[in-house]
Structure formats: structure tokens, C-alpha cells
Amino acid sequence: MAQKPLDLYTLELPELEALLQQWGEPRFRAKQLWAWLYDARVDSFAEMANLPKSLRDRLQVEACLGTLALETEQHSQDGTTKRLYRLHDGQLVETVLMPYDDHRRTACISSQAGCAMGCVFCATGQMGFARHLTAGEIFEQAMRFARELARQGDRLSNVVLMGMGEPFHNYDAVLAAVRLMMERLGIGARHITISTVGLVPQIRRFADEGLQVTLAISLHKATDAERERLLPVNKRWNLAELLAACRYYVEKTNRRVTFEWAAIAGENDTLEEAHKLGALLQGLLCHVNIIPLNPTGGYAGMPADARRIEAFVRVLAQYGVSATVRVRRGIDIDAGCGQLKSKVIRSQPITLQE
Ligand code: SAH
Numbered sequence: 001m002a003q004k005p006l007d008l009y010t011l012e013l014p015e016l017e018a019l020l021q022q023w024g025e026p027r028f029r030a031k032q033l034w035a036w037l038y039d040a041r042v043d044s045f046a047e048m049a050n051l052p053k054s055l056r057d058r059l060q061v062e063a064c065l066g067t068l069a070l071e072t073e074q075h076s077q078d079g080t081t082k083r084l085y086r087l088h089d090g091q092l093v094e095t096v097l098m099p100y101d102d103h104r105r106t107a108c109i110s111s112q113a114g115c116a117m118g119c120v121f122c123a124t125g126q127m128g129f130a131r132h133l134t135a136g137e138i139f140e141q142a143m144r145f146a147r148e149l150a151r152q153g154d155r156l157s158n159v160v161l162m163g164m165g166e167p168f169h170n171y172d173a174v175l176a177a178v179r180l181m182m183e184r185l186g187i188g189a190r191h192i193t194i195s196t197v198g199l200v201p202q203i204r205r206f207a208d209e210g211l212q213v214t215l216a217i218s219l220h221k222a223t224d225a226e227r228e229r230l231l232p233v234n235k236r237w238n239l240a241e242l243l244a245a246c247r248y249y250v251e252k253t254n255r256r257v258t259f260e261w262a263a264i265a266g267e268n269d270t271l272e273e274a275h276k277l278g279a280l281l282q283g284l285l286c287h288v289n290i291i292p293l294n295p296t297g298g299y300a301g302m303p304a305d306a307r308r309i310e311a312f313v314r315v316l317a318q319y320g321v322s323a324t325v326r327v328r329r330g331i332d333i334d335a336g337c338g339q340l341k342s343k344v345i346r347s348q349p350i351t352l353q354e
């Protein structure tokens with residue numbers, strides 16, 4: 001049986017040097033190839049003009065540049081691109097690229113196929129957990145956009161781990177991938193955001209890493225009894241434990257924490273809720289991002305309306321808590337977490353292995 005091609009993105013430079021030496025190539029070849037991968041960011045061996053034809057041919061047979069196969073792609077009127085990739089074992093994951101007017105190009109990438117955390121309003125949570133992604137599979141999602149933007153004379157500037165999956169449930173692979181994005185794609189730590197539903201031990205571990213990567217916490221509710229209903233993880237680590245871990249993160253890193261608030265009509269958009277949230281966060285170095293809920297098939301909630309959100313933000317200001325209302329990007333192409341995958345599965349139930 002033919003051997004699986006070797007994914008060059010999974011190799012460190014010394015490993016690539018050892019491989020090419022084994023193939024009888026001179027020492028400098030590995031550095032040339034490395035520059036094609038991460039400086040020029042080409043997507044084929046044929047373009048690696050200063051490598052001998054014999055080496056390019058061998059690479060073509062025995063190696064590859066990543067393992068993700070593009071399953072579907074959609075373009076939104078607001079410029080957002082949403083992709084579904086098929087992994088080598090048939091699992092599907094989503095990534096999104098969001099261009100902003102200020103030249104930021106932000107990739108939203110996945111850390112797992114599915115998710116075990118079961119948040120009731122989330123399309124990924126509704127699917128359940130399939131498996132962790134490897135560091136290579138996480139990195140490649142960003143790499144693919146970086147590669148394509150390079151072709152257009154542009155660059156990928158930001159990455160958020162807000163696609164499918166809970167990044168801190170797959171801690172080691174996510175941290176390894178984040179380091180690769182910093183080293184190989186030149187994305188600054190502050191331009192990378194990890195979003196977690198609130199895994200307390202990992203938040204503390206992350207605070208100890210000494211990285212300047214931005215931490216976002218999905219809060220959505222300001223009391224335990226109600227947060228538990230929407231985010232089952234709150235039964236394991238309650239708000240007091242979560243907030244204590246956030247304070248630890250701020251102390252260790254001097255960075256503010258971002259809290260995410262999916263605004264759901266009648267559920268968490270009331271003035272009463274705003275007062276509870278203000279009181280909970282008062283005095284903490286933080287910022288609240290409010291994103292109107294993206295409705296999903298398995299949950300009856302609807303997005304909060306803009307006027308109520310404005311009033312909500314004014315109450316938070318009384319507590320000295322800053323907040324921004326975020327526009328929902330790619331709303332016409334199901335660009336919410338897990339939504340494109342759910343749609344593809346609904347429309348072709350037989351061809352996909354789950
Ligand atoms: N698992 C991580 C990161 C992926 S989810 C986390 O939960 O933080 C990224 C963000 O999208 C989270 O804040 C999550 O709560 C939010 N989200 C999930 N489903 C949503 C929906 N239907 N509408 C709005 N936000 C949603």
C-alpha cells in the first residue's frame with residue numbers, strides 16, 4: 001500500500017533538514033524550502049523555482065502541504081468567507097475569514113470537530129463531540145488563509161479561536177498551534193484570541209504561560225442558576241471560581257479579559273440582568289463584547305433588539321464596565337459557530353460520515 005504523504009507543515013526546521021539530508025540534498029536546501037513554505041507561502045512544489053526539478057518531483061510524490069480538503073465555501077455580501085474543511089478521517093470543521101475596513105484580516109478557526117460542552121444555543125454544542133484537532137490541523141486553517149492572502153499581496157493579521165470546539169479542552173494542541181502562528185506566520189500574540197467557555201484550571205494554566213495572547217470568556221449570564229441552564233459547564237466551575245481565575249489572569253498578565261455576551265431576547269437583555277452583570281464585573285480590568293444571538297435549529301431563542309442592547313450598555317457604564325456591540329458577520333451565509341456544518345449535514349445526510 002502506498003504510504004501517506006508527509007505533511008511538511010508538521011515539521012520543525014531541524015526535522016526538515018534531517019529529511020532532506022537523508023534524501024541526499026545539500027544542507028542549504030532545507031532553508032530554501034522553509035522560505036517557500038513560510039516567507040513566500042506558495043501552495044505547490046512546482047512554484048519552488050530554486051529547488052532542482054528532481055527534488056520537486058520527489059516532494060510531489062512523498063510530501064504534501066497540509067491535509068485539509070475544501071468541502072464547501074461561501075462568500076457573504078459583507079466580504080466574509082466561510083469554509084468547511086474535510087479532515088483525513090472525514091470529520092468536518094469550519095473556518096471563517098473576516099476582512100475589516102481598517103485592513104485587519106481575521107481568521108476564525110476551530111479547535112475540535114464538534115464540542116463536548118453542550119451550550120444549548122450553539123450549533124456545535126448541539127452536534128456533540130467527535131474529536132480533538134491536532135496542532136497541525138489547527139495551524140493549517142490559519143495557514144491556508146495566510147497563503148491565499150499572500151498571493152493577493154495581503155496578509156492575515158488576526159486569528160480568533162472561536163470556531164468549532166472548546167480550545168481549552170484541547171489545550172496542548174491549541175497552544176502548540178498558537179505558537180506556530182506566531183513563529184511561522186508572524187502574527188503577534190496580541191492579535192490572537194482564545195475564547196473559552198470557562199475551564200477554570202486551564203485559564204489559570206494559561207495565565208502562567210507568560211503569553212500576551214488575548215483571553216475571551218463566554219459569559220452570557222450573570223447568575224449561577226441561570227448560567228447553568230445555558231452553559232452546563234457552569235455546574236463544574238461556577239461564576240465565583242471563574243471570576244477568581246479571571247482576576248488571576250489579569251494579575252499575571254496585566255491584560256484585560258474580554259467577556260462575550262450573546263444577547264438573547266428576553267433571556268439576558270433586560271436591565272435587571274445588566275445590573276447583575278455590572279455588579280459582577282465592577283472593578284475588574286475587562287471589556288464586554290455583546291453579539292446578538294445567531295438563531296440555531298436546536299434552540300428557540302432569538303437575537304435581542306438593538307435598542308434594548310443600547311440600554312443594556314448604558315447600565316454597564318454606570319458600573320464602569322466598558323462594552324461594545326459587535327456586528328454579526330456573514331449572517332447571510334450561516335457564519336455562526338457550527339452552523340454551516342449543520343446545514344451541510346442536513347442537506348446531504350448520506351454522504352457524510354459522522
Ligand atoms: N468554545 C469556545 C469558543 C467557540 S464558540 C467558547 O464557547 O467560548 C465562540 C463564541 O460564539 C462563544 O462566545 C459562544 O458562546 C458564541 N456562540 C455560540 N453559538 C452562538 C450563537 N448561536 N449566537 C451567538 N454566539 C454564539
Ligand code: SF4
Pocket residue numbers: 115116117118119122123124125126163164165166197218337
Ligand atoms: Fe462548545 Fe463554545 Fe459551542 Fe459552548 S459555545 S458548545 S463551548 S463551541
